[in-house]
Amino acid sequence: MADSWNLACDSYQRAITASEIESKTDPENEPYRSKYRARELLREVRALLGVEEEGGGGSREEDGDAGRLQAARLAVTEFRLGVNHTETEELSAGEEHLVRAVRLLERYRLAHDCVSVYIQAQNNLGILWADRGEIIIAQTYLESAESLYCHYMKKSGKPPVDPDEHFTSEEKRLTEQERAKRFEKVYTHTLYYLAQVYKHLKQDEKAAQYCHTTLQRQLEYDGYNPVEWAINAATLSQYYLGKQCYMEARHCLAAADVVFSKAGQVPSSEAAKETDEAEQERLDHLRQKKAEIARCWVKYCLNLLADARKKLEDNIGELDIDLQEELKAERKKQEDEKEKGRKKAVLFGSSDIYDSILAVEEKAECSLPLDFKEAREVFLVGQNYINEAKEYFQLDGHVTDHIEVIQDHSALFKVLAFFEEDYERRCKMHKRRIDMLEPLCKELNPQYYLLICRQLQFEIADTYYEMMDLKVAIGNKLDEMDSHTIKKINSLAQSAIKYYEMFLDSLRSPDKKFPEKLEDDVLRPALVAKFHIARLYGKLITADTKKQLENMQTSLSHYTFVVDYCANHEEAIKSVETELELTKEMVALLPARMERLRVQVSSFT
């Protein structure tokens, strides 16, 4: 008996080694060689345990510890065999073994030497059914594993025996600490698999919650790489952003910052140059990841501001004062409830880093900013992270990333301008956008960056347009517009026209022809550009009536283009409905106005 037991242990150990280590060096034409050998060894173990090939061990009813132990050993073997078959693409056989393992332990599943095997068998059944595309069955197994863990921890909580321990000698038994570590890892995987199952079932909220818990457990049980963890937490924050859960988003970002700092100090680009190549690579990697987290923060600030803007906007896109008061009052009321809500959410961190996370959170508000002062604070946090991101994502070497960061910077200014009441200052903010976007646009080769060039051209044009509108508004407040203001307005309008034209030119084919039919992705921008150009020509100020007539004619021809295009391509109508309505009116009105002007001109001469 002792001999055969030793033999069983030995075979089991050899099976594990073959399956987990030797299999890695299997040749391509025999990819499962070691797995198959492991399988043979496991079958030997089962035979040595005294079970016939068929029939299963569950039939013998032995009571007490001995019976349980025998069942556990058998179940471990069956579990290993099940995993082995699954790994070698024999799902049906795998399922049989796994189900047998579960059945053997059904009555002992809460015993400290059985619970871990039982949960692992269920995990693997979950994986197996997911492989088969039966995600609901997978969910059932995994949720059952989850609840068994909870039940066991509530009832006993004693670190359970690891499956492999069933085949080791007494003196090689694991410490309680090691047992706990392994068991918790098993459960972490259960949650991780469940996160994926919920994702497949399109239950995103639940999936995110399970990802969150998985991250939290990684922190708790110390089995993680700080950089990877921080990136994952920062990514999770972006999920919450999409759901407008700013408190959760901020918590993830703050945790990302704190955990990332555990990876060591990130030197500046200058200091990094002085070390050897491998070290330099590592530091470069760190700098990159830090910049990535910074960009997640930027999006946080941007979304918070943009969301606030959406709430405060009136129907012409200006700040609604009444609404502002209302929202401020409402917020005051809600503040207390929020504190309560916070306690319900999953939080990161053991006590030691929890305080650090809180400290980082205090840097940034997580409720919507409702006036310029509050908006400015969020803006400044965002701008800080912009600079951090830019330090790594420089134009030369990281063109696309650099431009995305600059576009975010411009967007931050744009949304801040909404909160600014003073038009002159608002105009200056837009000027800042021009100053950062224009040089980029000049430097990029459209051959390789066509899409980005178009985005930049359009945004620059829009910004000039916005500035012109502001200058007109400022001018209208004066008794009489001075020549300086007029000049400014005209030059801004011309710049806007220039960039819209540049954008439209980028749509031309290599032989310089404007496309007969616009592609879907540029349809609206192109028609809007035409529409804006038409409006801008109408806004140019000149004392010369002839010039004025010319401008009106140009304006009319652009309006006409839009109307004609939509007449010939009906599918375009829905993309520019409001613009088209106005355009049609202009096409009807402009000729009459021009006629009147012509009469004036001729009566003067």
Add this chain to the structure above:
Amino acid sequence: MCSKTKSSEALKVVVRCRPINRKEDAAGYDRIVSMDIKLGQVTIRNPRANPGELPKTFTFDAVYDANSKQADLYDETVRPLIDSVLQGFNGTIFAYGQTGTGKTYTMQGLWAEADKRGVIPNSFDHIFTHISRSQNQQYLVRASYLEIYQEEIRDLLCKDQTKKLELKENPESGVYIKDLSSFVTKNVKEIEHVMNLGNQARSVACTNMNEYSSRSHTIFVITIECSELGVDGEEHIRVGKLNLVDLAGSERQSKSGVNGERPKEASKINLSLSALGNVISALVDGRSTHIPYRDSKLTRLLQDSLGGNAKTIMVATMGPASHHFDETLSTLRFANRAKNIKNKPRINEDPKDTLLREFQEEIARLKAQLEKRGMLSKKRRRNSRRKKSVDGDNVPETEAEEDNDENLIEKNVGNYLKEQAERLQQEKAAIQDDHSLLADEKIKMIEEKEKMMDDLTKEQKATELLAVKFKVILKNFLLNFSN
């Protein structure tokens, strides 16, 4: 106002199915894939289908069944792409499919057997045949060879194989690999040599070639620069870049971390916690958020080929047998999605950083220096330029050249050298008969003249150096550059 040139075109996707192999035959696996070549359709039947479950049919630009020849694929699908590259478009061909479905056979084939040569050797022939037949054009062809293995880029033509290369972007020239070497090749033999060098470097680096190669992506890049006198009387350079991509087996892609490349299985669970980031990323709505960059060098490197300035062909490869139903179906699904990718190819005309321009400028500079030393006359250069444009009818031109050369030598070295020069000219006349040697031999002649002037010029050494440099640069040109 109808414009013929379309600004965008879809990725061209073709599917190729290999014959059933002996092992599969012996195991008695069913054939589950059938193809309708006329309609370009593939139909796949689920071997574990529930009763009433219909087979799935996909339509592609072309399908190639087990009976298809290498030449069929090349002539119908690849040839037009290579022609475009010769015109100055960027082109990419990649093979996608499970390991063992014939990716490498499609891309490389069996080099020794003419009818089994794959896309790569066929395109080598195609390119150099085209160049040798063209007139009034100068070509410069260079090749690079790189590999991406576990997100690290290696230059297969570089001596130091441990060096990892960086992927960078430049506002002027787009995505590039820093310090990637490239070799100028003048003919099929040379470019094959470059490819062999790379393949050797690859096989040296690993002990288990099969395992390794099924996990690594390789890209063979051919850059073709072509200079031609335009209607405006100016020289224009067009640059076409051809990426020949041998992807890792599709079954490995999830493991090697290529995101967005491999179709995600509908319900498979990822076992390793290292993929937690992917799970989280999948939850994030891409708009107005930032998803921290997940390494995928391949995608970035091929970003122009997948929705940018390039013409792209994807050859999806598969096997016919039932045991790979899942993989085959996912390959088909992926190929089907790839059809939606729209590219915006444009001819790359007069980019700033061409090697050809660099060489032309260098030649002009060296020529000027040689002229200063009295080695060449301006007149002669003009003459030989003219000769290039009336290639084949060179007798009167040669005479004119000889006259010039005579004057030149008379003026510079006097009577002694005159005799030598006469002898040289006789030799040169003989050389002129052999057209293909024109460029190289002419340079040799220049060298000889230099030697003759040894006694007479104190700047001999400098001149020689110049001429050697000149020669090296000229040698890098193809035969069409017969100056």
